[in-house]
Amino acid sequence: MPEPLALAVDLGGTELRAAAVAPGGRILTEAGTPTDAMAGPERVIDQIVALLADARSRVPDLEILGLGIGAPGPLDPIAGISIAPPTLRGWHDVPLAAILRDRLGLPVRLENDANAAALGEWRYGAGRGLASIVFVTVSTGIGGGVVADGRILHGRRGLAAEIGHMTITESGGRCFCGAVGCFEAVASGSALGWSATKATSPGDGSRLRALSADGAVTARHVADAAREGDRQALALLAEEARWLGIGFTNLLHLYSPEAIVVGGGLSVALDLMAADIARTITERAMPAYRDVPVVAAGLGRHAGLVGAASLVLEAN
Numbered sequence: 001m002p003e004p005l006a007l008a009v010d011l012g013g014t015e016l017r018a019a020a021v022a023p024g025g026r027i028l029t030e031a032g033t034p035t036d037a038m039a040g041p042e043r044v045i046d047q048i049v050a051l052l053a054d055a056r057s058r059v060p061d062l063e064i065l066g067l068g069i070g071a072p073g074p075l076d077p078i079a080g081i082s083i084a085p086p087t088l089r090g091w092h093d094v095p096l097a098a099i100l101r102d103r104l105g106l107p108v109r110l111e112n113d114a115n116a117a118a119l120g121e122w123r124y125g126a127g128r129g130l131a132s133i134v135f136v137t138v139s140t141g142i143g144g145g146v147v148a149d150g151r152i153l154h155g156r157r158g159l160a161a162e163i164g165h166m167t168i169t170e171s172g173g174r175c176f177c178g179a180v181g182c183f184e185a186v187a188s189g190s191a192l193g194w195s196a197t198k199a200t201s202p203g204d205g206s207r208l209r210a211l212s213a214d215g216a217v218t219a220r221h222v223a224d225a226a227r228e229g230d231r232q233a234l235a236l237l238a239e240e241a242r243w244l245g246i247g248f249t250n251l252l253h254l255y256s257p258e259a260i261v262v263g264g265g266l267s268v269a270l271d272l273m274a275a276d277i278a279r280t281i282t283e284r285a286m287p288a289y290r291d292v293p294v295v296a297a298g299l300g301r302h303a304g305l306v307g308a309a310s311l312v313l314e315a316n
């Protein structure tokens, strides 16, 4: 008798992905499509149903326990309601779990996308076997999730662990949330790209502008140039690592995780930043918190999908 499966959806503002996932987080079939984010919830829900029908048709004889969804916040994971995600037009208090339960005839669990990725890394990835981790994704923005004492930390209305918007300085540019000095505003991949763009100019002969074809410099260009040994890129990455180290120090003091797991686009450069991050933590963290490893995520873009599946596969 084969083990039962879960269906999983990773609903992003850009891409929608669905999968059938076996126990242990093994993806059996996966498909994606661009999210019709401007067309309103009815259209996107139709997209979800179509992708799931396709996934189901590829595993026809297997028992399906239910569906787990990772979706952009804010959302209420208990009620299964998408509150008002900024990346999806027209979504206001959409009872997504109930709608899909009725259409699919399956139990449905909804979770914040960052929390879903944290669950994936904790149960099947870099945090496996640990009781407490903080997952931090550093890409366009900074997001994350906290697993504390063996469960995801939800807080009031499921809004806990908005890591990117903790204030860590009084200066710097304005965050998209409206505040100044957010972790995300100074340490995201976007922030690194802006710093690199400001530090260079078209035609200046820098390696960064060569890689960007004299356009705006991105975090990826900085990482690539740094890996080649470019001094300017290495200095920018050292500054990035210092901000990450400051933010991580706060997370160590707040949550005392057994590991900080770093995902997102900029995690490809984690090895280049590791020494500077560790130095900053050593300078700033109290001694009892200093020896916690900062490790790269293990599941890449699959973390959210398998984490969503785990909402159904794992009993809690």
Ligand SMILES: [Zn+2]
Residues within 6 Å of the ligand: 164, 165, 175, 176, 177, 178, 179, 182, 184, 185
């Ligand atoms: Zn902010």
